[in-house]
Amino acid sequence: MNLLLLDSPDFIAPGRVRIAGRRLTHLQQTLQPRPGDTLRAGLLGGALGTATLLHRDDQTAEFSVVLDTPPPEPLSVALLLALPRPKVLLRCLRAATLLGVKEIHLLHSWRVDKSYWQTPLLAPQRLREALLLALEQARDTRLPRISLHRRFKPFVEDELEAVAGTRARLLAHPGAPQPLAGTGGPSLLAIGPEGGFIPYEVQSLTARGFRPVSLGARVLTVEVALAAALGRLGQH
Amino acid sequence: MNLLLLDSPDFIAPGRVRIAGRRLTHLQQTLQPRPGDTLRAGLLGGALGTATLLHRDDQTAEFSVVLDTPPPEPLSVALLLALPRPKVLLRCLRAATLLGVKEIHLLHSWRVDKSYWQTPLLAPQRLREALLLALEQARDTRLPRISLHRRFKPFVEDELEAVAGTRARLLAHPGAPQPLAGTGGPSLLAIGPEGGFIPYEVQSLTARGFRPVSLGARVLTVEVALAAALGRLGQH
Numbered sequence: 438m439n440l441l442l443l444d445s446p447d448f449i450a451p452g453r454v455r456i457a458g459r460r461l462t463h464l465q466q467t468l469q470p471r472p473g474d475t476l477r478a479g480l481l482g483g484a485l486g487t488a489t490l491l492h493r494d495d496q497t498a499e500f501s502v503v504l505d506t507p508p509p510e511p512l513s514v515a516l517l518l519a520l521p522r523p524k525v526l527l528r529c530l531r532a533a534t535l536l537g538v539k540e541i542h543l544l545h546s547w548r549v550d551k552s553y554w555q556t557p558l559l560a561p562q563r564l565r566e567a568l569l570l571a572l573e574q575a576r577d578t579r580l581p582r583i584s585l586h587r588r589f590k591p592f593v594e595d596e597l598e599a600v601a602g603t604r605a606r607l608l609a610h611p612g613a614p615q616p617l618a619g620t621g622g623p624s625l626l627a628i629g630p631e632g633g634f635i636p637y638e639v640q641s642l643t644a645r646g647f648r649p650v651s652l653g654a655r656v657l658t659v660e661v662a663l664a665a666a667l668g669r670l671g672q673h
Numbered sequence: 674m675n676l677l678l679l680d681s682p683d684f685i686a687p688g689r690v691r692i693a694g695r696r697l698t699h700l701q702q703t704l705q706p707r708p709g710d711t712l713r714a715g716l717l718g719g720a721l722g723t724a725t726l727l728h729r730d731d732q733t734a735e736f737s738v739v740l741d742t743p744p745p746e747p748l749s750v751a752l753l754l755a756l757p758r759p760k761v762l763l764r765c766l767r768a769a770t771l772l773g774v775k776e777i778h779l780l781h782s783w784r785v786d787k788s789y790w791q792t793p794l795l796a797p798q799r800l801r802e803a804l805l806l807a808l809e810q811a812r813d814t815r816l817p818r819i820s821l822h823r824r825f826k827p828f829v830e831d832e833l834e835a836v837a838g839t840r841a842r843l844l845a846h847p848g849a850p851q852p853l854a855g856t857g858g859p860s861l862l863a864i865g866p867e868g869g870f871i872p873y874e875v876q877s878l879t880a881r882g883f884r885p886v887s888l889g890a891r892v893l894t895v896e897v898a899l900a901a902a903l904g905r906l907g908q909h
Contacts, residue, residue, distance in 0.1 A: 439892045509891055532897045535894065535897050575891035575893070616908065617908075652904065652907075654745035654746070655771055655773060656812050661768045661900050664896075671901070671905075672852065
């Protein structure tokens with residue numbers, strides 16, 4: 438936890454918060470702050486700053502907080518990601534959040550096992566918990582928005598145009614002749630499942646303006662492709 | 674397994690191999706090839722091509738192989754990586770191998786728990802197994818070389834100059850004013866442990882020509898930093 442991430446209900450007065458539960462337990466097990474000690478803090482969706490411990494006991498801790506610094510700039514890349522299996526999904530959401538992505542569309546595709554859509558990880562509360570942990574690691578305050586699209590064809594035919602808008606449309610595609618490079622502007626990056634999008638899906642996406650781009654000659658796992666691609670697109 | 678990775682002892686005659694054990698088990702469980710079926714194959718350290726199944730039973734499978742295509746070009750980035758905890762180490766080695774790294778130096782540093790050096794994963798046979806799996810995923814044939822440096826100061830003072838040679842020396846360092854960018858040539862990229870190199874270590878590295886570079890304002894985990902940095906450096 439590189440950041441004490443606060444939410445509105447934590448405030449008991451202006452500039453004063455009381456926390457309990459997971460965050461307190463974590464502080465007690467790691468930093469063990471004493472009154473007067475200062476931690477990095479941030480307000481969910483808001484500014485970064487510091488929290489100074491006033492007092493704590495086994496149940497709660499109170500801090501005075503000063504939040505006066507803007508959070509990191511969002512990455513101007515949105516993800517259109519074929520739903521990975523649950524364990525990989527968690528790692529992908531974490532990597533994307535760490536790298537500053539704020540918009541993630543999880544999409545069905547032919548090679549996505551339908552059972553993946555049943556994972557409890559996709560419940561809004563579970564997603565939120567995973568993203569909060571990633572924000573605490575990253576020292577960021579803005580939650581990514583996650584949308585679920587359980588059918589490929591209706592999404593691509595009826596919704597994709599509005600989702601993509603004027604952004605550059607990129608499709609990470611092994612074997613594409615053109616290497617992925619920074620676009621200098623907002624982009625929507627599609628990443629297929631293990632094994633890749635099937636030809637019909639590739640065609641559906643390229644017909645809607647997605648440009649196939651390659652990350653090199655090797656076959657990557659989804660999570661490595663995601664981080665490598667975002668690392669490259671995040672270059673200014 | 675995207676590649677049937679062969680080694681010299683597999684050859685029972687020119688252009689003919691017999692496999693058993695893990696690779697056969699995996700084929701039986703997944704692809705279930707029949708005589709005449711063709712798989713992608715490669716020779717460890719050598720060329721890529723195809724393997725055509727001649728026959729198989731419960732114990733062995735025999736293939737005729739044609740290996741006539743060069744493997745992917747190595748990435749011209751070597752890693753100097755503070756030894757991560759074992760679980761993260763495996764993911765880092767896998768990501769680095771997938772992205773084409775062929776030279777990895779694992780280094781002690783102040784924030785590396787000394788117990789990490791005791792992990793059985795560092796035994797040569799275990800490292801080799803992990804790297805072979807990654808090569809099979811990547812469709813590559815060239816094993817990365819891994820060197821262990823169990824003491825920071827003697828390594829940096831006595832060996833680093835020869836290891837780095839004329840390559841660009843980069844230090845992934847949160848908060849560095851300069852962003853990481855492709856160097857257009859060979860580089861040696863240093864990545865610290867969770868929590869970062871301590872100031873003395875940063876100073877030791879910068880005194881030897883390592884340029885601190887940043888991957889953005891967020892605090893990344895080692896494995897995400899590694900993949901994002903390699904993705905960026907791998908751009909041509």
